[in-house]
Amino acid sequence: MKLNKIHHIAIICGNYEKSKEFYTEILGLTPKNEVYRQQRDSYKLDLEVNGQYQIELFSFPNPPDRPSFPEAAGLRHLAFEVENIEEAVEELVKKRIEVETIRVDEFTEKKFTFFADPDGLPIELYEK
Known part of the structure; x- marks a missing residue:
């Protein structure tokens, strides 16, 4: 396959x-x-x-809540690639979305951050 x-x-x-x-x-x-x-x-x-x-x-x-903290087995998060993470975060903050501090992946040296959807599903932004 x-x-x-x-x-x-x-x-x-x-x-x-x-x-x-x-x-x-x-x-x-x-x-x-x-x-x-x-x-x-x-x-x-x-x-x-x-x-x-x-x-x-x-x-x-009436779907059950998704266990996120502590993380449960299964799908961990959804990730989207962005061109410029600072601009993406600024846009989310203007829309009143709480975003974690931008970090750098120690292996790829690319910037990334997380925020959550209305149900607490973690969403990652990862810079191209």
């Missing part, structure tokens, strides 16, 4: 409207297709990152 690329990442949110606003208005992802699945009482929103379909945002009634 040969894997070509990651096709998409699925995220289940606690408050669909709040998360939809976060991913589209705060992060600037482009909505491509939104459906309501009545049998599941669930919305599904397909989002593009830089012109590529990559994230599915789901809502379900």
Whole structure:
């Protein structure tokens, strides 16, 4: 078997409207297709990152909280590459998003930082 690329990442949110606003208005992802699945009482929103379909945002009634602190087994975080991390952080701060201090990866010497989505999912910005 040969894997070509990651096709998409699925995220289940606690408050669909709040998360939809976060991913589209705060992060600037482009909505491509939104459906309501009545049998599941669930919305599904397909989002593009830089012109590529990559994230599915789901809502379900009363999903359990995601254990983050301490970190639990499973998906650790979502990471996005940016050209200039200082500019990206400044933009997030202007939108009232709390962002950790920028650090430098000791192995790659690239800058990175973290913040969280409305449900506490850690999101990393990693400078190109």
